[in-house]
Amino acid sequence: MLSRAASSLFWMARYLERAENQARLLDISLTMALIDVPEDREEQLSVPLLVTGSQDTFNSLYDELNPQNLITFVLLDDRNPGSVYNIFRIARDNALQVRGNLSADVWESINLSWLEFRELRQQGVTESSASQVFDWTRARSHEFRGAAYGTLLRNDAFRFLRLGTFIERADTTARMLNIRQQLALLPENDQASRPFFEWNALLHSLAAYEAYQTVYGHNIDPLNVAELLVLNPDVPRSLHACLQAIAELLEAIEGDRGRRAKRLATSLYSNIRYGDRDYIAEHGLDKYLADFLTRIQRIAAQIQNDYMGWQT
Amino acid sequence: MFQRLGITFNVYGEEQGTDRLIPFDLIPRIISASEWHRLQAGLRQRVQALNRFLYDIYHEYDIVRAGLIPAEQVFANAQYQPGMQGLKLPRNIYVHIAGIDLIRHSDGDYYVLEDNLRCPSGVSYMLENRRMMMRLFPTLFAQTPVSPIDHYPALLSETLRASSLNPNPTVVLLSPGRFNSAYFEHAFLARQMGIELVEGPDLLVRNNKIFMKTTSGARQIDVIYRRIDDDFLDPLIGNPDSLIGVPGLYAAYRSGNVVLANAMGTGVGDDKSIYPYVPDMIRFYLGEEPILKNVPTWQCRKPDDLKHVLANLDKLVVKETQGAGGYGMLIGPAADRKEREAFRHAIKARPDNYIAQPTLCLSSCPTFVEKGIAPRHLDLRPFVLSGKKIQMVPGGLTRVALREGSLVVNSSQGGGTKDTWVLEDEVC
Numbered sequence: 001m002l003s004r005a006a007s008s009l010f011w012m013a014r015y016l017e018r019a020e021n022q023a024r025l026l027d028i029s030l031t032m033a034l035i036d037v038p039e040d041r042e043e044q045l046s047v048p049l050l051v052t053g054s055q056d057t058f059n060s061l062y063d064e065l066n067p068q069n070l071i072t073f074v075l076l077d078d079r080n081p082g083s084v085y086n087i088f089r090i091a092r093d094n095a096l097q098v099r100g101n102l103s104a105d106v107w108e109s110i111n112l113s114w115l116e117f118r119e120l121r122q123q124g125v126t127e128s129s130a131s132q133v134f135d136w137t138r139a140r141s142h143e144f145r146g147a148a149y150g151t152l153l154r155n156d157a158f159r160f161l162r163l164g165t166f167i168e169r170a171d172t173t174a175r176m177l178n179i180r181q182q183l184a185l186l187p188e189n190d191q192a193s194r195p196f197f198e199w200n201a202l203l204h205s206l207a208a209y210e211a212y213q214t215v216y217g218h219n220i221d222p223l224n225v226a227e228l229l230v231l232n233p234d235v236p237r238s239l240h241a242c243l244q245a246i247a248e249l250l251e252a253i254e255g256d257r258g259r260r261a262k263r264l265a266t267s268l269y270s271n272i273r274y275g276d277r278d279y280i281a282e283h284g285l286d287k288y289l290a291d292f293l294t295r296i297q298r299i300a301a302q303i304q305n306d307y308m309g310w311q312t
Numbered sequence: 313m314f315q316r317l318g319i320t321f322n323v324y325g326e327e328q329g330t331d332r333l334i335p336f337d338l339i340p341r342i343i344s345a346s347e348w349h350r351l352q353a354g355l356r357q358r359v360q361a362l363n364r365f366l367y368d369i370y371h372e373y374d375i376v377r378a379g380l381i382p383a384e385q386v387f388a389n390a391q392y393q394p395g396m397q398g399l400k401l402p403r404n405i406y407v408h409i410a411g412i413d414l415i416r417h418s419d420g421d422y423y424v425l426e427d428n429l430r431c432p433s434g435v436s437y438m439l440e441n442r443r444m445m446m447r448l449f450p451t452l453f454a455q456t457p458v459s460p461i462d463h464y465p466a467l468l469s470e471t472l473r474a475s476s477l478n479p480n481p482t483v484v485l486l487s488p489g490r491f492n493s494a495y496f497e498h499a500f501l502a503r504q505m506g507i508e509l510v511e512g513p514d515l516l517v518r519n520n521k522i523f524m525k526t527t528s529g530a531r532q533i534d535v536i537y538r539r540i541d542d543d544f545l546d547p548l549i550g551n552p553d554s555l556i557g558v559p560g561l562y563a564a565y566r567s568g569n570v571v572l573a574n575a576m577g578t579g580v581g582d583d584k585s586i587y588p589y590v591p592d593m594i595r596f597y598l599g600e601e602p603i604l605k606n607v608p609t610w611q612c613r614k615p616d617d618l619k620h621v622l623a624n625l626d627k628l629v630v631k632e633t634q635g636a637g638g639y640g641m642l643i644g645p646a647a648d649r650k651e652r653e654a655f656r657h658a659i660k661a662r663p664d665n666y667i668a669q670p671t672l673c674l675s676s677c678p679t680f681v682e683k684g685i686a687p688r689h690l691d692l693r694p695f696v697l698s699g700k701k702i703q704m705v706p707g708g709l710t711r712v713a714l715r716e717g718s719l720v721v722n723s724s725q726g727g728g729t730k731d732t733w734v735l736e737d738e739v740c
Contacts, residue, residue: 002514257528
């Protein structure tokens, strides 16, 4: 398929996955800010900014970190390149360029998300209406995935689209895990219950809370959480599940231009596929995740370079 | 009922949300089978002669030597591409896709208003109009023998594939991109034909061959269905600022490594100053009498014609020879004194830039308007495909002037469209 089309599909899917993740992240942060002691409220609110590395942008635009400002910044602000508003706009823009590679269902789903979000934005989002917007965003994301999975021909267009989804998802899971474990382990935290809330929030924002309960029962143990979100192949947002999908998708793409990307992805997949929790415990989760993030970003760059880059 | 009247068919439809609307009228335009058979024969004949003409003016120049068309009309024409001289094209086809604009006069006969031989557009409206009608009135179609048109993409695909000598050619559609007003049509046709929709930056030239940049490497292209004007195709030859073209495309074309549909330099065939000669071309190349009539045309470059035109400005329609889309024209009876005087000056300054035709009485058809159903004027653009043989689907795009009395049907001038029904029987 055309390199330009592959690139558009890849980024379109990345952005749509990002929209959902932003909503989940913000949702949990706002909830956590409510249950946390007032001194730590700001810390909770800063999580979405930390995960996306957008603290500086936020500080340059707003005087105070409060729920309303955060909602506006993360969801609606067109001056924030990573706002959900901008994400939907860019995703639709990309979709329009590859209209020919999408089924009517997928295109209509993306177009509708954009049109509805534009309307939502005009009405504004407050603290009390935010949860509806989060529900809406998740539902739109589910619809897009369902339409893509249920109606697209299984060709390279589909594979590049799915690659975008899983690269973004792997990246987000690793980042969220990283931030939450830092917060849970903050030495100045003398509250005994603090880590519990952090891990809880993490599981909720990755839609993995129920999965944890099913696999491990009620006790929240940091290493169990790490194992679930890194090594468990059955958790849809775990690093294992994402890397397995990435490796399989790359394998199926026609032609042999992507040898490097394939090699990088397969090697990272093997590390996780045959990884074990003791190794992570010994090395430290933070180091493990930092290494993972570097490698997943290299894979993303390599995919673009191999399949979409043309030096003329 | 009145809600229905205002129904606007979003041509970008589900495709692009609310980006653009062209009014769609629910009442179909009906053409009988016998009428269509005659039209079809006339269109075949006309397109065949035009292709012969284009071959001739880039090779033997017989028609010029025979004195039928003045040399300067051909060779000094801005659309003439000297670089096409002597270039051998497969099957000698220049115009693979033609859109011939017809009107029906008050005398009941059809006249050719204009030939579109460059990148005629509008075929997606024709197809979408039918799709919409079938969705809205399925029972009508069950009861009425309306000739199907939905095989147009298949015919177009067949035509494009036949334009190459390669038995299994790679065909692409080259579009200026999504900011072009016809982008929806480009995407639509590419999808229907299952070919890649490419833009200039997707292509590259190596050793005078054209390739597209794909995820599995560079893939050679044999046929380009281009929806970009001649001047923008190759910045090395045409407009140097063109970002939508492909540097080196022209050299590859000259080398015979790629087919362009339509060919370069076809614009000379549909120029309004060449139009008056088409009936002569039919007689000259085919030895037949033209089946479809031309609208009588005065060429302002001829002193006698000029005198007649200037004396009858209030009765005539004056057009710029290079104009298109309903711009740059004067409708004498509808214009006021000031407009006529402005045209009088312009014509005197550059008589060769203008032609004039009698104000025709375009046929009309019942159409939904604000006050109910009323007659509105319309034209018809059938799409004629030239490959191994000349083919077309029955009917074409019917455009309708929605303003009362208006004779201008162009969508850029507030025109709408209708579905066109060619009936398979006489009785309906």
